Amino acid sequence: MTLRKSLGPFRATVALSITILAVMATMPPAPVHAGAYSVNSVRNGNFEGGVDTYGLPIYWQNVTNECHCQPAPTITVNNTEAIYNNAARLDIGKASNGFMGVRQFYPQNTLFSNFTQRQDELDFWFRLDPKYDGLGDFRIRLQAQNGQELNYVIDPDTTFLTYPNDTFTYGDLNGQPSLKYIFLGRLGSDLSTPLMAPPSKWVHFTRDVTADWLAPMRFTGNSTCTVASPCTLPGFPLDDVFSRLEFGLQGYQNSDLGTQYGMTAWIDNVNFYWNSNYPAPPPPMHFLKFNFTDLSKTNVDQSVKWRIFNATSDIASYTRGAQTLPDGDYTLEAYYPTITPPYLIYRARIPFDTNITITLSLLAEPMSPGTFVAFFPSVLNTTRIEQDSTRLAVDVKATTGTSYAMFAKVPYLPKAIVKTTSSRVELVPGVDWTYDAAQSIATLTSVTPALYAIYLQEPVRVPTVTFTDRAGTNVNNLLVFNMTNSRGKLIPIVQHQITPDENYPYYLQAFYQGHRTYRDTVDFSRTSPIQLPMLPLSSGYLVVNSTVVGINIIGQSDNSLKFDLTGPGPFLILVGVPQKPLYIELNGAKIFWSYDATSRTVIIETPTQGTVSLLYTNPPQQPPPNSASDYTNYYIAGGILAVAVSASLGIGIFFTRQNKHRVETPTNRADRERNREPSLGPMRRANMNRSAGGRI
Structure with missing residues (x-):
């Protein structure tokens, strides 16, 4: 509609x-004739x-x-x-x-x-x-x-x-x-x-x-x-x-x-x-009136320094709001914390005869009232700042492709400044940033959208990680090791790099043949190697997890290995062996174990300390006799065998002679004859009887 x-x-x-x-109609107007200059007609x-x-x-x-x-x-x-x-x-x-x-x-x-x-x-x-x-x-x-x-x-x-x-x-x-x-x-x-x-x-x-x-x-x-x-x-x-x-x-x-x-x-x-038509008045005078706020719209007039320029020079003595300025173009500059060229944070033309509010690219530091982080040119108002007793973190949101200067008010020389985008880079002092001790200002050049962390105390750095066996030999090449924070997030191990987050404590853990054999909190001040319970063997290493207190090899040969271990347990034992064992004993009793044929590693898990024995092959067969006692044993055995054979022959002859002395009777003879006939089975014998009966 x-x-x-x-x-x-x-x-x-x-x-x-x-x-x-x-x-x-009868009163024609008396026109006012034009003069040489103009004035405001509005009352x-x-x-x-x-x-x-x-x-x-x-x-x-x-x-x-x-x-x-x-x-x-x-x-x-x-x-x-x-x-x-x-x-x-x-x-x-x-x-x-x-x-x-x-x-x-x-x-x-x-x-x-x-x-x-x-x-x-x-x-x-x-x-x-x-x-x-x-x-x-x-x-x-x-x-x-x-x-x-x-x-x-x-x-x-x-x-x-x-x-x-x-x-x-x-x-x-x-x-x-x-x-x-x-x-x-x-x-x-x-x-x-x-x-x-x-x-x-x-x-x-x-x-x-x-x-x-x-x-x-x-x-x-x-x-x-x-x-x-x-x-x-x-x-x-x-x-x-x-x-x-x-x-x-x-x-x-x-x-x-x-x-x-x-x-x-x-x-x-x-x-x-x-x-x-009146005499020309003096040229009109103008005023410039303005105030400043930070990105949160809080007034910061007391923290900012400013100066005004006309077309030719700095108007050093101008009082803000004073109606004393002739016609012309005027430029306003603002500085933090002092009027020196490095700390310029705003520059623009300013209109006459109006009161304007200028938002400066200032972020108040949460723990330091009256102090700010400033930018030039202006960053986006989504930029955020966090602060604690150890560092100042500024998450800069700005136009991509534009380079900014950042001025951070900090009480003393920073220990380090780190820039984080998709990766972390520690900025180089004297190149990427400088510090003005007189103004307590850290100046960062070439600032782009990123998270900047300004460390006021010595930051925690990743220590040098070196593992050795009991003999002091470096075994880093035999291990896979990593570091995590308290939430289990992996922390890259880059020597002397500042740790990326603060979820302490950190944990260092090492793996041998895919099995974790070491885990402990990271001592960031440690400079000496970490000695692991690893003992070299002829066929590899004997490795026990970090719950072991003492480990001692009692004996080893091509056929077996025996060692003692003490500690609170439970124990994870990894043994490099020449071949798969026949069995394994703990304190004289056979136990369960597993074997990785690819790495020729025996894996034993037990809660009990004591003596562990591994047998790879059976003992060799008994060797032939090579002494007088050995021949004596053979003679005795042979004699016993001869007596047994003689006894058997004697018994056989005795029963033979008894049969020869038996008296032959008709009954016996008939039985003997019947026994000689071949057996035809029950059915045939019955038929024969019927045939004989039929002839009678």
Whole structure:
């Protein structure tokens, strides 16, 4: 839905103006002739002249008509927001389509030709703070007594409210331009174009009003002049009698979206220059007023040094806020902690006659009140700082590809400075950083986005790690070892490098053949080697974990190994062997063990101390006799064998002779004969009996 802005109050004003013209028809204005210089025509334009009985600024009137706003609009003089001391504050409440503002009338003999045509003919400051769902519209209106009117419009959304140029439809001016609108910073419905006035920021407005008053007007408001075929009408004449200068706010509601738009506006230092016949006044003097904050928006005026330059030199004696400066360009420089070239942290042009707040790239040190880390140029406000008694850590967030200088206030010469990105680099003193003892400032050059740690005490460094066996031989090449923090995170072992975090204690552990044989807290002050319970063998090493107290080899040969170990246990024992053992005993009893054939390593785990024996092969077979006693033993064995054989022969002969003396009887003979016959089995013998019986 497109809503044409209601012009009811303004039509009423036009009608009143025409009535006044009728009364004054016989009173032609006496023009004020141009002079040699121009002065401000606005009375109480800086709103420092006080207020009337209604609370309005002197010489200004309330122009609010038919606003129907809730709450009601207000006009006050206020120093909450101002360029200098006080400003006019205009506030509009919720309205379906309402207007309010302030205006100042001009003497009746003022012609437009009396104003000085210059680029800053109309010059003032304003600020728009949005209310509800966003900004409404802001207008600067200049109106002649005949009703011709020039409007400068700041409209955040030109698709909703419209401001069409218009013409008179009655009287002597019928068909002539009546309303001319100039949009500032945004045209038509192009919402991508930025506004001239960003919300909640002071804006300096300057305009050549005479040029805009004379400029032709585009018109598309009747059947002849259309959007497809617009007309160009002449501008307003300079002999128009100027009536008033007005600042207005438009609040409205978008009923389709259920949204409400309004604002609080601040206006200050209004100048509308006209010609004067009086003697030229002295050149206007200006002031520069400013204050400084750190990145947290805390005032740091007491900590920062500054100086101001004009086009040629340093203004050494200037007092901040003093209205003593002639026209010209001025540059402000800020330093921390002192005014010397290395400590420059800000440099920029500074505007006249306004109070500005400058945010410096300063970070307060948490444990040192009144001291800061400063940067030049400015880093992002997401930069963070941490501090304890041992170090100052600064996490710099900045534009990639830009190099910065960093000035850190520290009480004494840092012991080390480390830069961390994807890796850690210790910066070189005298090259990457310097220290000014007189100012207690550590200066880092070529700073880029990274974490910088400034160590105020000697940092913990990775010690030299050397392992030896019991004989003092270096065994680092036989081990895999690492270091972890208290949370188990691996810490790279780079000799003398500063440790990367503070989760102490650190632990050092060593592995032999994939088995951990050593773990203990890291002694960062240790310089001597760490001796491990490792004893060399002919086939490798005998290695025991660090719970062992004493270890002693009792004997070793090609067939066996025997050693003692003492300590609280439990024990992990690794033995390099020539071959897989047949068995292993602890204190004379066989125990369980495992064997790694690839490395020829025996692995024993036991909670018990004592004597460990490994047997690789069985004892050799008994050798042949080689002495008299050996032959005697053989003779005895042979005799016993001969006696046994003789006894067996004697028994056999005895039974043979007994059989020969037995008496043969018919029964015996029959039995003997029967026994000689071959056996035919039970079935055949039965058949034979039946056959014999059949013949009887």
